Amino acid sequence: MSPPARRPPGPSVRQGTIASHCNKLAPCGQVGCATDFFVGGTFGSGFYDQQRVGVIKSGAMSTASTRPQLQIRPAHEDDAASMCELFNEAVQDHLETFDSDPRAVDDQRLLIAAAEQDPKHPILVADVRNWIAGWVVLAPYDTRIALDDIGEVFIYVRRTFRSYGVGRQLMRAIQEAAGKLGYRKLIGRILVENRDGLLLCRATGWREVGRHSAHARLNDGLHDVMMVEYLIPSSPVPHS
Numbered sequence: 001m002s003p004p005a006r007r008p009p010g011p012s013v014r015q016g017t018i019a020s021h022c023n024k025l026a027p028c029g030q031v032g033c034a035t036d037f038f039v040g041g042t043f044g045s046g047f048y049d050q051q052r053v054g055v056i057k058s059g060a061m062s063t064a065s066t067r068p069q070l071q072i073r074p075a076h077e078d079d080a081a082s083m084c085e086l087f088n089e090a091v092q093d094h095l096e097t098f099d100s101d102p103r104a105v106d107d108q109r110l111l112i113a114a115a116e117q118d119p120k121h122p123i124l125v126a127d128v129r130n131w132i133a134g135w136v137v138l139a140p141y142d143t144r145i146a147l148d149d150i151g152e153v154f155i156y157v158r159r160t161f162r163s164y165g166v167g168r169q170l171m172r173a174i175q176e177a178a179g180k181l182g183y184r185k186l187i188g189r190i191l192v193e194n195r196d197g198l199l200l201c202r203a204t205g206w207r208e209v210g211r212h213s214a215h216a217r218l219n220d221g222l223h224d225v226m227m228v229e230y231l232i233p234s235s236p237v238p239h240s
């Protein structure tokens with residue numbers, strides 16, 4: 001399948017409308033337009049907001065039978081190149097908290113292989129017709145016994161798919177998986193300038209714990225990092 005046409009990252013799309021985005025790229029409903037995938041609201045609940053639904057209803061519609069579905073599934077080796085591409089987009093956009101340098105596909109492949117051997121630390125991808133729209137990993141946070149039921153989340157959505165609810169769905173999926181795996185808490189560390197990352201966390205039940213000053217050393221200098229946490233609701237936290 002050929003990649004959907006590129007559009008600018010989320011914020012500029014949110015400031016406009018999906019229709020104006022479509023008109024610039026390709027007619028709605030035509031494969032090759034990223035918005036094609038969202039017709040019918042198959043994606044996150046954010047899709048249903050008034051502005052977006054109003055815009056989409058006026059365009060050419062997919063039918064329920066042709067409507068593509070977002071599938072969230074474990075990553076496999078064949079996903080490495082796409083996942084790497086998404087990760088490297090975040091690096092280029094200066095949104096990746098701990099890396100200034102692009103990742104190599106072989107390194108991504110090793111990370112997938114490690115996750116396949118380690119059910120406690122899954123990697124999930126958002127797959128639309130074999131096109132990877134996003135991915136999320138539940139990584140180890142700290143192996144000390146008092147902290148080993150806490151996981152760290154890293155999440156990436158392809159530029160052309162940002163702000164359509166893919167991140168929200170991936171986040172929900174990893175939160176649910178973490179609950180089933182017996183985690184009691186998730187943590188995240190987000191550059192304070194990463195507005196969309198912080199908004200996604202707010203929208204999915206995370207709490208901002210506090211700000212580390214001059215914390216992440218990236219190629220362009222030191223950056224403040226916001227520590228965020230999500231308490232898994234189903235697991236009661238015993239207090240001593």
Ligand SMILES: CC(C)(COP(=O)(O)OP(=O)(O)OC[C@H]1O[C@@H](n2cnc3c(N)ncnc32)[C@H](O)[C@@H]1OP(=O)(O)O)[C@@H](O)C(=O)NCCC(=O)NCCS
Pocket residue numbers: 010011012014044045046047090095096097153154155156157158161162163164165166167168169189190194196197198199200201203
């Ligand atoms: C952060 C990121 C994963 C969000 O994914 P996304 O698919 O664009 O997010 P969603 O569309 O699901 O948005 C979820 C919520 O976040 C907020 N949000 C996300 N992007 C937003 C934007 N551009 N403007 C306003 N709100 C936004 C909204 O509250 C939204 O809820 P809504 O849809 O009900 O309005 C994505 O921007 C990304 O991949 N960024 C680069 C990598 C990164 O920063 N990862 C996080 C640190 S590891």
